[in-house]
Amino acid sequence: GRDAELVCSADCHPPCSYTWFFNGVQVANGSVVTMRPVTYTDNGVLACEASSSGTGLSVRVFRVITVADPNATVSIQPAHALPIADQPFSLTCNVSGAQVTSRQWVKDDLLLTASSTVTFSADNSTVFFSPLLLLDNAVYQCLADPGTHWISSAKYQLRVIYGPQWLTVAGPHLLAAGGNYTFACSADCFPPCLYAWELGGSPIGQGRTLTLRQVTHRDRGLLTCRASNTASGLTARASEAIAVMEPITVVAVRPAGQLPIQDQAFNLSCEVTGPVVSRSWLKDGQPLPPSDRTSFSQDNSTLSFSAALLSDDGLYQCAASNPVSNRTSPGYQLLVNYGPETPVIAGPQEVQTGRTVTLSCSAASQPPSLYYWSVNGTRAGEGSVLQIGQVSPSNTGLYTCTARNTVTNRTSSAERRLTV
Numbered sequence: 495g496r497d498a499e500l501v502c503s504a505d506c507h508p509p510c511s512y513t514w515f516f517n518g519v520q521v522a523n524g525s526v527v528t529m530r531p532v533t534y535t536d537n538g539v540l541a542c543e544a545s546s547s548g549t550g551l552s553v554r555v556f557r558v559i560t561v562a563d564p565n566a567t568v569s570i571q572p573a574h575a576l577p578i579a580d581q582p583f584s585l586t587c588n589v590s591g592a593q594v595t596s597r598q599w600v601k602d603d604l605l606l607t608a609s610s611t612v613t614f615s616a617d618n619s620t621v622f623f624s625p626l627l628l629l630d631n632a633v634y635q636c637l638a639d640p641g642t643h644w645i646s647s648a649k650y651q652l653r654v655i656y657g658p659q660w661l662t663v664a665g666p667h668l669l670a671a672g673g674n675y676t677f678a679c680s681a682d683c684f685p686p687c688l689y690a691w692e693l694g695g696s697p698i699g700q701g702r703t704l705t706l707r708q709v710t711h712r713d714r715g716l717l718t719c720r721a722s723n724t725a726s727g728l729t730a731r732a733s734e735a736i737a738v739m740e741p742i743t744v745v746a747v748r749p750a751g752q753l754p755i756q757d758q759a760f761n762l763s764c765e766v767t768g769p770v771v772s773r774s775w776l777k778d779g780q781p782l783p784p785s786d787r788t789s790f791s792q793d794n795s796t797l798s799f800s801a802a803l804l805s806d807d808g809l810y811q812c813a814a815s816n817p818v819s820n821r822t823s824p825g826y827q828l829l830v831n832y833g834p835e836t837p838v839i840a841g842p843q844e845v846q847t848g849r850t851v852t853l854s855c856s857a858a859s860q861p862p863s864l865y866y867w868s869v870n871g872t873r874a875g876e877g878s879v880l881q882i883g884q885v886s887p888s889n890t891g892l893y894t895c896t897a898r899n900t901v902t903n904r905t906s907s908a909e910r911r912l913t914v
Contacts (some may be wrong), residue, residue, distance in 0.1 A: 498529040502542035504553065510544040516556075534643040534879040537561050558603075559738035560637065560646040566592035568638045578726045579656035583626040587619050587636035587647065594638040594645075600893050601632045628654055657683025658721035658730040665717075667734060668707050670741040670818035676705045679719035681730060687721040691821075714738045741819035742768035754802045755902050756832035762797040764812035764823070776811040802830045833859030834897035837908040844913045851882045855895035857906060863897035892914045 501526050504510050514522040517538040521527070529536055540559050545552040573584040587597050599606040599620040606621065608614060612630075613622045623630055631654050636647040658681035665677030679689050679702055691699040694715035698704070706713055718733040744767035748833065754760040764773050773794035775782040786789060787800045799806060809825040834857035841853035849861045855865050855878050867875040870891040874880065882889055889912065 495531050495533075498536075500527050500540065500542075500557070501525060502527075502544065502555075504544035505542065506544065506546045508546070508548050510546050513543045513545070515541040515543065534561050537643045556775075560644045566590065566638075566640060566645050568645045570634060570638055570647050570650040572637055572650070572652075576725060577626055577652060577654050579628060579654050580625045583623045585621050585634060585636075585650065585652070586597075589638045589640075589645070592640040594640050595740055596626045596639045598637040598639075598644075599636040600637060603633075606634070626654055628656055630654055639732070653684060655684055655723070655725045656827055657681060657723050657726070658687045658728065659683065661719065661730045661732040662720050663717065663719050663732045663734050665734070665736075667736055668817050669706070669713065669736060669738045669790045671710060671738050672708055672741065673818075674705060674707045676703055677708065677719075678703050679721065679732070681721040683721065683723050685723070687723050688691050690720045690722070692718040692720065709738055711738045739816060739818045740768050742766060742770060742814050742816060742821045744768070745812055745814045745821045745823040747810050747823050749826075750796060753901055754799070754806070754828060754830045756804065756830050757801050759786070760799045760802045760830075762810055762826065762828070763844065764795050764797070764814065766795075766812075768813045768814075768819070769816050770814045771816045772814070774813045776813065779811075782810075804830050804832060806830055829860060831860050831901045833857060833902065834863040834899050834904065834906045835859065836906050837865075837895045837897045839893070839895050839908050839910045841909060841910070841912075845885055847886055847914060848884055851885050851889070851912065853893060853895075853910065853912075854878055855880075855897065855908070857897035859897065859899050861899070861901055863899050864898045866898070868894045868896070885914045887914050 502512050512523065512525045513520060514527045536559055538559055539556055541554050541556045543552055569588050571586045571588050575581070575583060577583045587599070599614070599618070599621050604614070611624055611625065611627060614620065628786060630652060632652055633653055634650045637644045661679070661681040663679050666675055669675050681687050689700060689702050690697065691704045693713065695775070715735070715739050716733050717736050718731055720729055720731050722729045746765045748763050748765060750761035750763040752760070766773070775790070775794070775797055789798050790796065797810070807829055809903040810828055811823050811825050813820065813822045823871070835855040837855050839853055839855050842851060845851050857863050865876065865878045866873065867880045892909055892911050894907055894909045896905055898905045
């Protein structure tokens with residue numbers, strides 16, 4: 495008894511042409527078709543075909559037209575039980591205001607047929623789900639035929655309640671003492687689950703995520719997430735064992751025993767505060783391999799030089815690590831002590847009476863040497879420079895410079911004859 499207008503549209507260039515078919519028979523052209531007024535004879539399948547002259551392609555879409563009796567109503571009544579997955583459930587088609595001869599069910603605009611889990615009552619008034627599955631999530635309608643036309647119910651959205659399933663806990667298993675760590679719990683469920691956390695059986699939080707702050711050894715144990723579906727009353731648990739380890743806090747390189755002296759054995763020690771799993775050594779920022787003169791202890795805590803050389807001078811570091819931390823020491827500057835080498839005396843060998851004479855002595859040494867002077871075997875002074883003013887023939891003699899290294903405890907001397 496009312497007018498109805500249907501519009502067909504498609505994305506195409508150049509613009510498509512449109513042809514309408516009713517129950518397979520062409521009835522109109524153009525993008526709009528109008529029914530004035532609608533009668534029961536308009537029950538059927540209306541199709542629109544869009545054709546492109548540019549591509550030569552055509553596409554046809556369909557719409558089932560149902561003419562409703564204004565005096566009759568059709569509704570879907572769900573079962574009293576909630577629609578829970580893996581449990582029985584049913585939908586009933588109720589018709590008022592008319593006597594119907596048949597009913598049909600539509601799922602997502604397609605005719606619903608029986609299967610191993612979907613059955614119908616003898617008069618098709620009720621559809622049974624035994625059991626209800628997730629694939630039964632859909633929009634349902636009931637079509638009722640009072641003998642002259644089909645009457646359609648309003649759309650009923652069936653949302654299957656399910657879960658929790660596939661529950662997982664994401665987060666680290668080994669924690670560093672003093673650190674902050676976040677764990678996440680997830681489960682597939684409808685409606686969304688509620689989450690609660692336990693550590694060692696004691697409640698410690700709620701929500702999908704849990705953050706442990708400033709962890710200590712008291713935080714180790716079994717961490718459990720419990721997911722609850724308040725609609726289905728079902729719960730699930732997932733757990734993971736967490737352990738706590740102290741991080742490495744200090745790494746230092748120190749000489750072990752005596753100071754480094756050229757051609758003598760020498761050791762460097764890598765001292766670590768905290769549990770250590772591995773150590774490695776670096777020289778001047780590069781990994782240090784063993785050689786014919788250098789070796790490492792079994793746990794790499796000691797670097798040994800069988801005979802220290804000047805070429806061993808450099809910046810040494812130790813890198814230490816465990817599963818929760820890693821740290822590299824500050825650099826230790828190694829300077830190999832040596833010398834003194836044979837001193838060199840600089841100054842005149844002959845000088846005239848009355849002049850001032852300056853003799854200087856130098857010797858390669860680490861650390862710098864102390865210097866002593868003697869003349870003809872008699873101590874004459876200290877320091878690298880010996881100065882004599884207003885010389886006379888009595889100053890003629892054999893001048894000796896002795897260099898002494900207080901670390902290596904070695905001495906070396908040189909002589910020079912001075913004639914006045």
